Amino acid sequence: MSENQSSILKRPFVFLSKWRSLPTYEMISYILMYASVPMLAFGIKEYNLEIIKIIIFSILSLYSGFFAALIWNDITDADIDSVAHPDRPIPSGRISSKKFFGIALFFSATTFIFSFLVSFWCFILVGFAALFVAFHDKYLKKRVKFPAYSEIFTPVQWLVVAIFGYLAIWTALPQNVSIVLNMPAFENISTNMYEIQNMLLFVIFIYFADNAHDLPEGIHDAKGDRKLGVRTYATSFGEKNAARISFIMFLLSGIFGIILFFRTILTIIFLIPFLAIWLYIMYYSFKLLKSDGKKRENLSSIVGRKGFNYFLFSFNLIFLDIFIQLLFFYYF
Numbered sequence: 001m002s003e004n005q006s007s008i009l010k011r012p013f014v015f016l017s018k019w020r021s022l023p024t025y026e027m028i029s030y031i032l033m034y035a036s037v038p039m040l041a042f043g044i045k046e047y048n049l050e051i052i053k054i055i056i057f058s059i060l061s062l063y064s065g066f067f068a069a070l071i072w073n074d075i076t077d078a079d080i081d082s083v084a085h086p087d088r089p090i091p092s093g094r095i096s097s098k099k100f101f102g103i104a105l106f107f108s109a110t111t112f113i114f115s116f117l118v119s120f121w122c123f124i125l126v127g128f129a130a131l132f133v134a135f136h137d138k139y140l141k142k143r144v145k146f147p148a149y150s151e152i153f154t155p156v157q158w159l160v161v162a163i164f165g166y167l168a169i170w171t172a173l174p175q176n177v178s179i180v181l182n183m184p185a186f187e188n189i190s191t192n193m194y195e196i197q198n199m200l201l202f203v204i205f206i207y208f209a210d211n212a213h214d215l216p217e218g219i220h221d222a223k224g225d226r227k228l229g230v231r232t233y234a235t236s237f238g239e240k241n242a243a244r245i246s247f248i249m250f251l252l253s254g255i256f257g258i259i260l261f262f263r264t265i266l267t268i269i270f271l272i273p274f275l276a277i278w279l280y281i282m283y284y285s286f287k288l289l290k291s292d293g294k295k296r297e298n299l300s301s302i303v304g305r306k307g308f309n310y311f312l313f314s315f316n317l318i319f320l321d322i323f324i325q326l327l328f329f330y331y332f
Contacts, residue, residue: 026312033315034062037165037202039322041195042173043265044329054118054168061114062161065126068107069133069157075101115164119171119187122164129160147236150225151218155210161315162202166195198263205256209314212249213307215242216288219300239296247285250307254278257314270321274314281310 035055042051108130116123133156146152171187179191218225218232219239226235233242257278261271281303288296288303 029312029316030063030066031059032319033312034059034161034165036315036319036322037162038168040202040264040266040318041166041169041199044322044325047326051173054172057114057118058122058165058168061111061118061122061126062164064107064110064114065130065157065160068104068111068130071104071107072134075104118164118168121167121171121187121189125160125164125167129157133157145231147231148233149231151211151214151232154214155207158206158210159203162199162206166191166199166202170195194263198260201256201260201263205253205260205314206311208249208256209253209307209311212246212253212285213304213311215246215249216285216300216307217304218242219288220297220304239300240292243285243289243291243296243300246303246307247282247289250278250282250285250310253311254282265325266318266321267325269324270317274317277310277313281307 035058038051038055038058111126111130112123115126132153167189170189170191179189179193179196215233218234219242222232222234222239225232233245237245254275257274258271260266261274284299284303284306288299291299
C-alpha cells in the first residue's frame with residue numbers, strides 16, 4: 001500500500017479523534033458495553049473460539065454502528081445544530097456534508113459486514129435499525145406532529161445493543177433450548193422463554209435509562225428545537241414536565257436494573273455500584289425537577305451528561321461482574 005493510500009484510509013479516523021470531545025473513558029466503555037450483552041446471554045461457562053469470535057465481531061459491528069448513527073445524525077441535523085450546537089463539524093465548517101457522508105458510508109458498511117459475520121439475523125437487525133434511524137432522522141423527526149415523537153423513538157438505536165447480543169447467542173451458541181424457530185435460509189433461533197423475558201427486561205431498562213438522559217438534553221436544546229419544529233418532551237409539554245418525566249424514567253430504569261440482577265447471573269459486584277450510581281443520578285434529577293429558569297437550563301446539560309454516564313456505566317458493571325465471575329470459574 002502506498003503512502004498516499006495509507007493517508008486516505010487514516011483520514012476518517014484522524015478526523016473522528018477530533019470530531020467531538022468524547023472522553024477516553026467513554027470510548028473504552030463502549031467496548032465493554034458491546035461485549036457485555038453476549039457475555040450475559042452466554043453465561044458463566046467455558047469460553048471457546050466461537051464465543052470469543054462472536055464478542056469481537058459484535059464489538060466491531062456495534063462500534064461501527066455507533067459512529068455511523070452519530071455521523072448520520074450530524075448530517076441530517078445540521079440545521080438544528082447550527083442553532084443548538086454551532087461547534088459541531090458541519091455548522092462550524094470543519095467538514096462538508098459530502099465528506100461526512102463518505103465517512104458515514106464507510107462505518108455503515110463495516111457495521112453490516114461484521115454483523116453478517118456474527119449471524120444473518122444480526123445482519124437483518126442492524127439493517128432494519130439503520131433504515132429506521134435514517135428515515136427517522138431525515139424525515140420523521142421534523143415532520144411527525146405526534147407529541148414528543150423525536151425522543152420517544154430516539155432510544156431505538158440503543159435497544160439494538162441488547163437484541164443484537166442475545167440474538168448472536170441464540171443463533172450461534174443456543175443455551176438451555178426449549179424454543180426453536182426453524183427459518184428456511186436463515187439460522188435457527190434457539191432459546192427459552194426465561195431468556196426471552198430477560199432480553200425484554202434489558203430492552204426496557206435501556207429504553208428508560210437512555211430516554212431519561214435524553215430529556216434533560218432536550219430541555220437544554222428546547223429553544224433550537226422549537227424554532228425548527230422538532231417534537232421533544234420539552235417542546236411538546238414544557239421544560240418542567242420534561243424534567244418530571246425524566247425523573248420518573250430514571251426511577252423506572254433503576255427498578256428494572258434491580259430486576260435484572262435478580263433474574264440473571266449478575267451478582268452484588270454489579271448491584272452495589274449500580275445502586276450507588278442510580279441514587280447519585282436520582283439526586284441530580286431531583287435537583288433538576290426543582291429548578292427553574294436559567295438554573296434549569298444550565299443544570300439540564302449536567303444531568304444529561306451524568307445521566308448518560310449512568311446509562312453507560314451500567315453496562316460496564318455488567319461486563320466487570322461477568323469478567324470477575326469468569327476469573328473465579330477458571331482459576332478457583
